[in-house]
Amino acid sequence: xxxxxxxxxxxxxxxxxxxxxxxxxxxxxxxxxxxxxxxxxxxxxxxxxxxxxxxxxxxxxxxxxxxxxxxxxxxxxxxxxxxxxxxxxxxxxxxxxxxxxxxxxxxxxxxxxxxxxxxxxxxxxxxxxxxxxxxxxxxxxxxxxxxxxxxxxxxxxxxxxxxxxxxxxxxxxxxxxxxxxxxxxxxxxxxxxxxxxxxxxxxxxxxxxxxxxxxxxxxxxxxxxxxxxxxxxxxxxxxxxxxxxxxxxxxxxxxxxxxxxxxxxxxxxxxxxxxxxxxxxxxxxxxxxxxxxxxxxxxxxxxxxxxxxxxxxxxxxxxxxxxxxxxxxxxxxxxxxxxxxxxxxxxxxxxxxxxxxxxxxxxxxxxxxxxxxxxxxxxxxxxxxxxxxxxxxxxxxxxxxxxxxxxxxxxxxxxxxxxxxxxxxxxxxxxxxxxxxxxxxxxxxxxxxxxxxxxxxxxxxxxxxxxxxxxxxxxxxxxxxxxxxxxxxxxxxxxxx
Amino acid sequence: xxxxxxxxxxxxxxxxxxxxxxxxxxxxxxxxxxxxxxxxxxxxxxxxxxxxxxxxxxxxxxxxxxxxxxxxxxxxxxxxxxxxxxxxxxxxxxxxxxxxxxxxxxxxxxxxxxxxxxxxxxxxxxxxxxxxxxxxxxxxxxxxxxxxxxxxxxxxxxxxxxxxxxxxxxxxxxxxxxxxxxxxxxxxxxxxxxxxxxxxxxxxxxxxxxxxxxxxxxxxxxxxxxxxxxxxxxxxxxxxxxxxxxxxxxxxx
Ligand SMILES: Nc1ncnc2c1ncn2[C@@H]1O[C@H](COP(=O)(O)OP(=O)(O)OP(=O)(O)O)[C@@H](O)[C@H]1O
Ligand SMILES: [Mg+2]
Numbered sequence: 001x002x003x004x005x006x007x008x009x010x011x012x013x014x015x016x017x018x019x020x021x022x023x024x025x026x027x028x029x030x031x032x033x034x035x036x037x038x039x040x041x042x043x044x045x046x047x048x049x050x051x052x053x054x055x056x057x058x059x060x061x062x063x064x065x066x067x068x069x070x071x072x073x074x075x076x077x078x079x080x081x082x083x084x085x086x087x088x089x090x091x092x093x094x095x096x097x098x099x100x101x102x103x104x105x106x107x108x109x110x111x112x113x114x115x116x117x118x119x120x121x122x123x124x125x126x127x128x129x130x131x132x133x134x135x136x137x138x139x140x141x142x143x144x145x146x147x148x149x150x151x152x153x154x155x156x157x158x159x160x161x162x163x164x165x166x167x168x169x170x171x172x173x174x175x176x177x178x179x180x181x182x183x184x185x186x187x188x189x190x191x192x193x194x195x196x197x198x199x200x201x202x203x204x205x206x207x208x209x210x211x212x213x214x215x216x217x218x219x220x221x222x223x224x225x226x227x228x229x230x231x232x233x234x235x236x237x238x239x240x241x242x243x244x245x246x247x248x249x250x251x252x253x254x255x256x257x258x259x260x261x262x263x264x265x266x267x268x269x270x271x272x273x274x275x276x277x278x279x280x281x282x283x284x285x286x287x288x289x290x291x292x293x294x295x296x297x298x299x300x301x302x303x304x305x306x307x308x309x310x311x312x313x314x315x316x317x318x319x320x321x322x323x324x325x326x327x328x329x330x331x332x333x334x335x336x337x338x339x340x341x342x343x344x345x346x347x348x349x350x351x352x353x354x355x356x357x358x359x360x361x362x363x364x365x366x367x368x369x370x371x372x373x374x375x376x377x378x379x380x381x382x383x384x385x386x387x388x389x390x391x392x393x394x395x396x397x398x399x400x401x402x403x404x405x406x407x408x409x410x411x412x413x414x415x416x417x418x419x420x421x422x423x424x425x426x427x428x429x430x431x432x433x434x435x436x437x438x439x440x441x442x443x444x445x446x447x448x449x450x451x452x453x454x455x456x457x458x459x460x461x462x463x464x465x466x467x468x469x470x471x472x473x474x475x476x477x478x479x480x481x482x483x484x485x486x487x488x489x490x491x492x493x494x495x496x497x
Numbered sequence: 498x499x500x501x502x503x504x505x506x507x508x509x510x511x512x513x514x515x516x517x518x519x520x521x522x523x524x525x526x527x528x529x530x531x532x533x534x535x536x537x538x539x540x541x542x543x544x545x546x547x548x549x550x551x552x553x554x555x556x557x558x559x560x561x562x563x564x565x566x567x568x569x570x571x572x573x574x575x576x577x578x579x580x581x582x583x584x585x586x587x588x589x590x591x592x593x594x595x596x597x598x599x600x601x602x603x604x605x606x607x608x609x610x611x612x613x614x615x616x617x618x619x620x621x622x623x624x625x626x627x628x629x630x631x632x633x634x635x636x637x638x639x640x641x642x643x644x645x646x647x648x649x650x651x652x653x654x655x656x657x658x659x660x661x662x663x664x665x666x667x668x669x670x671x672x673x674x675x676x677x678x679x680x681x682x683x684x685x686x687x688x689x690x691x692x693x694x695x696x697x698x699x700x701x702x703x704x705x706x707x708x709x710x711x712x713x714x715x716x717x718x719x720x721x722x723x724x725x726x727x728x729x730x731x732x733x734x735x736x737x738x739x740x741x742x743x744x745x746x747x748x749x750x
Binding site for chain 1: 571600601
């Protein structure tokens with residue numbers, strides 16, 4: 001099935017991908033460093049091993065509750081969460097990587113060659129970065145294999161299945177919501193709105209499962225017996241027969257979908273982009289704005305034209321969505337709850353970083369010809385990264401205000417927090433010495449430690465801001481908290497100058 | 498006004514440009530000629546403030562490119578050899594973006610665009626995505642992008658190979674026009690008749706070094722050749738090489 005020749009092509013493509021990404025990274029100085037980085041990246045086996053080892057401690061952390069108490073209920077809960085992590089990353093990384101493959105034009109050179117390039121090479125290529133993600137589930141699965149072999153086998157199969165589901169859904173998102181060139185104009189706006197709505201609905205569908213889990217977790221017995229949908233089903237391994245049937249059903253659904261969609265993605269990547277063109281001479285609109293603002297508008301236009309790049313923004317929204325819905329269903333949102341959601345949204349908002357940066361991957365050489373200061377560029381990226389979390393936070397504040405009018409005073413959080421987290425992350429990535437602009441080579445999966453570090457930095461800042469809010473009476477707590485937030489933001493702003 | 502003194506650029510251990518010195522005066526079009534890989538693009542990218550030199554000085558309008566890359570970019574218009582830009586913006590969106598980043602006033606931008614768009618016959622492409630334009634049309638977009646801000650210095654890296662004869666003529670007229678306004682230009686091309694037609698002076702480089710410089714007439718005289726192509730082959734020591742290769746090819750084909 002998989003031939004040596006396929007692997008060879010995949011290795012060449014992988015190297016090429018690394019090269020093109022590293023070449024644009026402004027923090028990589030000179031050819032020597034570039035060569036070193038490529039050499040490192042192209043030793044695929046070593047790299048995969050390194051990544052796997054890196055994820056292992058986090059996998060251990062996720063599964064400790066299971067080691068501590070060998071109870072079916074806890075094992076079920078751990079297995080569900082352990083199965084979700086590779087799933088989410090597989091989904092995210094598949095979309096992000098497809099977009100990168102496309103925009104970097106890695107397949108271009110192959111198109112004119114008489115080789116049989118097929119979709120399996122695409123999956124192989126993506127799996128280089130995806131396979132190490134299994135480490136997240138490995139400790140739990142090994143533990144189960146040793147102490148509950150039969151259930152352990154099921155658990156392992158579920159992890160693999162969940163992985164395949166994530167990977168497949170990633171393909172669906174990319175092929176259905178990726179950038180298709182239209183002819184421009186107002187009909188595109190409607191299409192974009194529909195596409196975004198479709199994407200939210202589609203992703204919401206799968207997170208509804210998560211929501212279901214939260215509802216059911218209160219009734220753990222029920223969870224054990226009646227979980228038929230992934231990822232909950234991954235926790236139902238103590239009902240082997242039923243669970244096995246569920247597993248088969250999942251595979252029966254996902255494998256044909258995978259085979260169908262992988263070919264569609266492949267065709268999209270290989271096809272020359274086509275446009276339907278209207279022939280009449282059209283009017284055009286000239287306008288000049290400030291540099292930061294026009295860069296921001298450019299990012300937003302490009303993001304919305306390639307709807308799949310919005311996945312990065314949707315993940316944080318979908319992380320908090322179930323909790324928000326639950327709180328609303330309970331007895332409405334309180335001021336503290338609303339604030340907490342905004343904190344979460346702003347923190348996870350940095351997941352859109354890759355999308356924001358990769359928008360320019362094809363045109364960075366062109367941007368370099370313009371008199372653009374690093375500061376201006378970074379500022380526009382800070383805004384691009386925060387604008388969607390800001391909009392969503394405002395919706396949250398509105399919702400909270402509906403339940404409790406005093407919540408209106410949390411409006412400043414909706415602006416301050418996303419700006420702070422974006423500033424921290426971008427200041428960090430652009431903290432190299434000189435004035436050059438470029439695209440820092442960063443991916444959540446490949447630079448997982450950096451990602452954790454960034455989360456910690458954001459956590460520290462947010463902790464300081466949240467402290468007065470959650471410990472003092474609102475009358476003092478809220479203003480003090482805003483004061484700290486403003487100071488942090490001001491400090492970050494000064495650092496950029 | 499461009500001045501280059503002992504310019505050197507290393508990529509790792511390899512010198513792409515070595516101890517290069519030349520000057521381009523106001524209202525002058527300076528041709529940069531040389532074989533593939535001789536360092537033309539590298540020199541031009543340094544002069545546009547895109548990459549830093551390893552040593553030596555390069556000045557544009559009296560500004561050191563290493564110390565003031567952003568200021569230099571304000572004065573320079575650079576037309577790259579393979580235009581790569583935002584494919585999912587429409588042509589007009591791209592021009593507006595450039596106008597904004599370069600801080601061109603809206604009224605001025607409109608006037609300028611109207612003229613250039615008409616000259617290059619781009620009207621019907623303004624609301625089309627740049628990614629869907631033909632190669633030559635992209636090159637026109639790239640040319641307009643580079644001269645929109647009325648740069649003092651224009652650097653053109655083989656930017657005419659996609660233009661049809663009519664457009665090439667229009668572009669040449671635009672260049673002469675800019676020259677008459679006192680702009681300095683560097684022009685690199687492998688089409689020697691074109692260089693002969695456009696350039697006031699040419700510099701020939703090989704292996705990153707300047708081998709000779711002067712007006713086309715000077716060079717012809719100096720090397721006792723009638724044709725710029727023969728001058729080029731002689732000076733870049735490619736003559737014997739070419740006949741060797743041609744003979745070898747004859748044998749194999
Ligand atoms: N990014 C880079 N990294 C390493 N070496 C480079 C890089 N860019 C160019 N070079 C090397 O520098 C030398 C000069 O290249 P340059 O592109 O300036 O040549 P050129 O005169 O423009 O050639 P052509 O006529 O083919 O366009 C070449 O040997 C090339 O291999
Ligand atoms: Mg060149």
